[in-house]
Amino acid sequence: MTSYAFAARRLVLLAAIGCASNSSTSFAAAAAAAEPTAGSGWRSDLDWTELESELSPSASLIDTSLENYSEECLPEFSEDSPTHHALIDQPSGMCLPHLITAWDVNQIDIAQIFQDFVRSGMQMSVLAQGFLNVEPDYNLPSKVLFPSVASDVIHAIRFAEKHNLEISIKNSGHSHSGASSKKNTLHLNMNRYTHYAPDGITDCDPALLGTAVADDLSNQACLLALARGKPGVIRVGGGENFDKLYRAVIDANKALDKYKYHVVGGAAGTVSPSTGVDQVLQVEMVLPNGYHVKFGPTEWEDASAEGFAVPRTKVVSGVCRSNPDELDEEKWIWGVCPEDFAIEFGDLWFAVNGGGGGTWGVVTSVSLQLHDYLPYNFFTVWPLEECTAILPKVQEFQAKYYMAPSLLNVTNERSLACSSPDDVGLFFCYGEEDVMQAWTKFLELNDSTDYVACLWHMVDASSDDPIMSYPEMMLMDENPRFPGKVVDAPPPSLLSSPPPGLSNTLVPQSWIDESEENIDIVLKNMLSAVPYYAFGVATASLSDQANSLPQTLRDAATMIRFITFGFESDEFNIASFWSDLFPK
Secondary structure (H helix, E strand, O other), rough: OHHHHOOOOOOOHHHHHOOOOHHHHHHHHHHHHHOOOOOOOOOOOOOOOHHHHHHHHHHHHEEHHHHHHHHHHHHHHHOOOOOOHHHOOOOOOOOOOEEEHHHHHHHHOOHHHHHHHOOOOOOHHHHHHHHOOOOOOOOOOOOEEEEHHHHHHHHHHHHHHHOOOOEEEEEEOOOOOOOOOOOOOOOEEEHHHOOHHHHOOOEOOHOOOOOOOOOOOOOOOHHHHHHOOOOEEEEEEEOOHHHHHHHHHHHHHHOOOOOEEEEOOOOOOOOOOHHHHHHHEEEEEEEOOOOOOEEEEEEEOOOOHHOOOOOOEEEEEEEEEOOOOOOOHHHHEEEOOOOOOOHHHHHHHHOOOOOOOOOEEEEEEEEEEEEEOOOEEEEOOOOOOHHHHHHHHHHHHHHHHOOOHHHOOOOOHHOOOOEEOOOOEEEEEOOOHHHHHHHHHHHHOOOOOOOOEEEEEEEEEOOOOOOOOHHHHHEHHHOOOOOEEEOOOOOOOOOOOOOEEEEEEEEEEEHHHHOOOHHHHHHHHHOOOOOOOOOHHHHHOOOOOOOOOHHHHHEEEEEEEEEEOOOOOOOOOOOHHHHHOOOO
């Protein structure tokens, strides 16, 4: 077995870095040779037909193997433009967006491997050899269930509880730590679960304001949306990713006389100035005790006097489904939970909104608030040789526009209308912004007006035929494999992020406000191209004050990648680096 594991691991790495021809085929052959015979797979002592007999007709329970991972997942990492769209629909449901997460990384000294990799000048062969020198286990499940309806999830959890099995859960697998996969678990891949988003938009009638929350919570999401000043709600299934959500909102907007809705999602292009937990109105999930529940705030109060832009949640209520075996959702019955339920819905709301995924239960759907549509503008740096000289100034401009807009005579409101991932010169803006005016003023102050044209207003909301939103700008219309889908960012990769030895660090807005010099300190010491400006300090005012999202994130001006350990030398001391960077 040792020689097989070594060969398999070597082929995985060679396939990932493109150093072997037809390596996935060889890998599959090796995996097949080591494949256990029928009936000898993981937990073959259990009567799996017991679970299969309780599943809905459209659900499926399958055995998986290393051969499946090799044939279905590895080839995508050798593509010129790899994409998660090629991974999430694979038959085994095993694929992960970061190749390293297929291993049990607890058995690998990743910090040392990555340190050697960096010191070699980022030579992929050094990285590969680092993994080849160890004997880790694979962190992949051997039993995968594709639920279709809630009863499938309920029966899986009951089966797991009866037989003392762990459960792992995956939607698209987006987890830098590999939390969506685990060996020796019953794996629930939610990708084939009911899709609600295409028909899931509810336009909330303002006449509902002042009415009582229904006993079955059927009007709760709209009442809360209206209390927050939002026009509608969209219900999203537990297996729908942002591509599906974005496209559902695009289709809904195109069906109207004019665009009405904006949804906050991922990839920095739609987020500022709020976070994901602040969009949630209601959660439906199956808990570890097997109960199917839905819950959300049912009492709230105005908190504007304390500086909050949304109401403060006072009471969270929930209901349990009394007919869990019913497949037809139209016949689901929601009501008071049994006396032995013993779960406080306020605590559960706090936990699931900011407390981590795959921990509190299996989410079967969420109701998210929709925002009023705002005109979309996008700015970027022209990819011209003469503009490369100005890139350091672009970095400085971005830092000031996002973190200290008053230095450019820009209001906080217009600064927070824009956001950016950690790329130089990107501005995704909704509503009123001052990007070009501020850029011109910035260059005037720096005697660099020759470079005004280097910032390109690529998407102009005032043009005759504008692109209406970030998701529409990112549709993969020219990709022959996945036309019409929203591009995934970041794409599949060998390593996860951040790599060992580095840390994504939140920088407090209060520290930035102390001195303009602190902006220079950040730009000098960061390792990414620019800070991550996907949220602004306005997130502090958008909390319902009943969630577990850390206040440090809400109070942050940005997130920046810094060195944390493993790179000490005569020229660099990690302790002095941090003390010099944040002396307080």
